[in-house]
Amino acid sequence: MIPDKKQRKVDNDDIRRLSNREKLHNITLKQSSKRRLINNLVTVFAISCVIITIIPLGSILIEVVRNGISVISIEFLTKPPGSFYLGNGGIAPAIQGTLIVVGLASLIGAPIGVLSGIYLSEFASSDSGGSGRISSKKVLFSYAVRLFNDVLAGVPSIVIGIVGYVMIVLIIGSFSVLAGAFALSIIMIPIVVRVTEETLKIVPDSIREAGHSLGIPKWKITLFIILRGAKSGVLTGIVLAISRIAGETAPLIMTILGTSLFFSSYTGPVDALPLRIWRLASQPYESAHAFGWGAALILILIVLGLSISLRLLAHEKRVFLST
Numbered sequence: 001m002i003p004d005k006k007q008r009k010v011d012n013d014d015i016r017r018l019s020n021r022e023k024l025h026n027i028t029l030k031q032s033s034k035r036r037l038i039n040n041l042v043t044v045f046a047i048s049c050v051i052i053t054i055i056p057l058g059s060i061l062i063e064v065v066r067n068g069i070s071v072i073s074i075e076f077l078t079k080p081p082g083s084f085y086l087g088n089g090g091i092a093p094a095i096q097g098t099l100i101v102v103g104l105a106s107l108i109g110a111p112i113g114v115l116s117g118i119y120l121s122e123f124a125s126s127d128s129g130g131s132g133r134i135s136s137k138k139v140l141f142s143y144a145v146r147l148f149n150d151v152l153a154g155v156p157s158i159v160i161g162i163v164g165y166v167m168i169v170l171i172i173g174s175f176s177v178l179a180g181a182f183a184l185s186i187i188m189i190p191i192v193v194r195v196t197e198e199t200l201k202i203v204p205d206s207i208r209e210a211g212h213s214l215g216i217p218k219w220k221i222t223l224f225i226i227l228r229g230a231k232s233g234v235l236t237g238i239v240l241a242i243s244r245i246a247g248e249t250a251p252l253i254m255t256i257l258g259t260s261l262f263f264s265s266y267t268g269p270v271d272a273l274p275l276r277i278w279r280l281a282s283q284p285y286e287s288a289h290a291f292g293w294g295a296a297l298i299l300i301l302i303v304l305g306l307s308i309s310l311r312l313l314a315h316e317k318r319v320f321l322s323t
């Protein structure tokens with residue numbers, strides 16, 4: 001049976017459609033393979049960056065542990081410094097001084113930094129009068145606060161130490177724990193402010209709107225809902241700031257000076273691990289260098305233990321509240 005022209009036209013259309021489908025399928029396969037190739041390249045690049053980032057940290061930790069683990073002992077952790085030449089004594093006053101100065105600086109800097117970050121995130125960018133507009137004075141004030149905060153974050157630590165020396169040491173008449181805590185808190189504040197502000201901005205606006213719809217005051221929404229939801233990020237910022245100030249040496253040289261004795265008063269000098277490491281590293285004796293490596297290892301362990309403790313505390317509170 002010879003097909004007519006209409007049947008041949010239908011067959012040609014079917015063949016053309018099949019051909020177009022095959023072309024489309026081939027194009028889709030090419031694009032899919034290209035996307036997979038780009039995805040694999042980006043994945044390899046990201047993993048390589050992570051490895052490159054971990055290598056310096058791993059090498060530092062390995063070097064500190066390898067050189068410092070040999071001097072760790074009960075005497076090293078509980079005795080005051082002895083002779084550099086003989087290599088006896090310990091770093092107990094430095095451990096005590098570090099915990100006191102960093103703890104006091106955290107009590108000063110962390111609340112100020114968190115409250116400043118809360119203001120910049122929740123109150124400086126909203127209208128408290130209900131008119132829907134933000135006053136120009138509030139905009140200028142928040143801009144000035146962010147500008148000064150960024151400038152303060154970039155000020156060299158030795159300059160902050162000089163400020164602490166002029167404002168507290170010269171007034172009191174002696175190097176003191178208060179001067180060291182004041183200088184370290186200034187270094188700590190801009191870090192906590194920036195991390196707190198950016199963390200609170202991540203919290204969805206729907207949570208704020210739900211609180212307002214229930215008639216809850218803004219300060220209660222901020223403190224009991226927004227801040228609780230961003231607690232993990234805020235704690236991370238505080239831990240980062242503590243890690244930063246725990247290793248500072250220049251401000252402590254200008255404020256607490258250092259001593260071989262244990263803590264006696266807040267208005268007197270005290271030792272600290274960064275100062276002890278600096279003094280031990282400047283000595284020409286191998287025993288002093290070994291003690292310096294050991295002090296560096298203890299400082300790392302203190303910061304690591306503090307970080308783990310804060311995270312475990314936040315996790316336990318979150319589990320308790322969820323139950």
